Amino acid sequence: MKKTVTMSDIAKKLDVSTVTVSKALADKEGVSDEIRSKIKQLANELGYKYNASSKTLKDGQTYNVGIIIAERFIEVGVSFYWELYKKVADELMKLNYYVLFEILKHDDEHQVTVPKMINDNKVDGVIVLGQVSKSYYNMIKSVPVPVVFMDFYENDINQDFVIVDNFYSMYLLTDYLIEMGHRDIGFVGNKKATSSIQDRYLGYLKALIENDIDIDRCTQWYISDRSNDSANVEFELTSALPTAFVCNCDNTAYVLINKLEKLGYKVPEDVSVVGFDNYLTPVANGVRLTTAEMDMRNMAQTAIDILMKRLSKSKSKRGIKQISCKIILGDSVKRLNGKDDF
Structure with missing residues (x-):
C-alpha cells in the first residue's frame, strides 16, 4: 500500500x-x-x-478562485479566452485551489450586477479575463475580495493588471512587413473595442511613423472587425487593396485570408497578412501565419502569483505587469525587396 x-x-x-x-x-x-x-x-x-475543509474551518478561506469572462468573448468558435481560462484553471489546481467559472452575460454587465459567486461568499479572490465596461470595472474592483484583471487595463495604479506587450509586439510585426518592402499596409481591428487592440494599433502607427510611411494613405485600409463592445461583425474589403494587412488577432487574420481567397487573391502572393496571439491552428488554407505568440502559461502564473500575494496580505506594488511576446515567422508575408531578413 x-x-x-x-x-x-x-x-x-x-x-x-x-x-x-x-x-x-x-x-x-x-x-x-x-x-x-x-x-x-x-x-x-x-x-x-x-484536507481543504479543515483548512477552511481554521482560516476562513474557501480555497475557491472565481474566473469571470464576458459572454461576447466566447460566443463564436475557438476562443483565445477559453485557452487562457484553461491555463489559469490548470495553474490554480496545481496550488490545490478549486475554480468557479462564471460567464458575464450582456445584461448583467450592462446592469452592473455583482457576480453570484461573490454575493454568495463562494470565492477568496477573482480573476477577470478580457475587457469589461467601465461601469462594471468600477463595481468589480470594489468587491470585498482581491481581483486581478487579465488582458486589459485601466488608468488605475491601485489595481492589478496582467497584459502582454501589445504595443511593442505589433510595432515589431509591422516593422517586419516594412523590412520586407511593404509600404501600403492596412489594419484590421477596432481600436475602440479594447485596450489591447488600441495598443496594437498604436504599435502599428509607430512603425509607420518611424519609416516615414504616409499614415493618411494607410488609413484608407483601416477595417473594423467588431463593434465597440467587441461583438464580432462582418466586414468588407475595398476594391483597391494594400500589399499587406496587420490584423489585431489570429482569428481575424484567418477570416481575412478566407475573404481574400474568395475574391481571387492569394496569400502571400497577392496580399501579405500578419496576426497576433498564435493560439489557433498554425496552418489555415495552407498558410502558416506570421504572428506574435503570447505566453499564456506565463500570463496565468503571473496573475495567480499576484492573487496569492493579495490573499496572504503580502506587500507588493500594484499596477500593470507586462508579459513579452515572441514573433513567429510563418509564410504569410511576401518579400517585395531584396533586403536582408528581419
Whole structure:
C-alpha cells in the first residue's frame, strides 16, 4: 500500500520545518517566495493531499478562485479566452485551489450586477479575463475580495493588471512587413473595442511613423472587425487593396485570408497578412501565419502569483505587469525587396 505523503516528508526533503511547509501550502506570511514555490512544487510532485475543509474551518478561506469572462468573448468558435481560462484553471489546481467559472452575460454587465459567486461568499479572490465596461470595472474592483484583471487595463495604479506587450509586439510585426518592402499596409481591428487592440494599433502607427510611411494613405485600409463592445461583425474589403494587412488577432487574420481567397487573391502572393496571439491552428488554407505568440502559461502564473500575494496580505506594488511576446515567422508575408531578413 502506498504511503500517504505528509508535511513532515516534504519538510525533510527540503530541510525546512513542518511549520514552514504548513505556512507555504496555506499561503501564509513568513515564507519567502522561492521557498514557497519549491514546497508547492514538491508537494505536487509527491501527490500530497490535504484536507481543504479543515483548512477552511481554521482560516476562513474557501480555497475557491472565481474566473469571470464576458459572454461576447466566447460566443463564436475557438476562443483565445477559453485557452487562457484553461491555463489559469490548470495553474490554480496545481496550488490545490478549486475554480468557479462564471460567464458575464450582456445584461448583467450592462446592469452592473455583482457576480453570484461573490454575493454568495463562494470565492477568496477573482480573476477577470478580457475587457469589461467601465461601469462594471468600477463595481468589480470594489468587491470585498482581491481581483486581478487579465488582458486589459485601466488608468488605475491601485489595481492589478496582467497584459502582454501589445504595443511593442505589433510595432515589431509591422516593422517586419516594412523590412520586407511593404509600404501600403492596412489594419484590421477596432481600436475602440479594447485596450489591447488600441495598443496594437498604436504599435502599428509607430512603425509607420518611424519609416516615414504616409499614415493618411494607410488609413484608407483601416477595417473594423467588431463593434465597440467587441461583438464580432462582418466586414468588407475595398476594391483597391494594400500589399499587406496587420490584423489585431489570429482569428481575424484567418477570416481575412478566407475573404481574400474568395475574391481571387492569394496569400502571400497577392496580399501579405500578419496576426497576433498564435493560439489557433498554425496552418489555415495552407498558410502558416506570421504572428506574435503570447505566453499564456506565463500570463496565468503571473496573475495567480499576484492573487496569492493579495490573499496572504503580502506587500507588493500594484499596477500593470507586462508579459513579452515572441514573433513567429510563418509564410504569410511576401518579400517585395531584396533586403536582408528581419
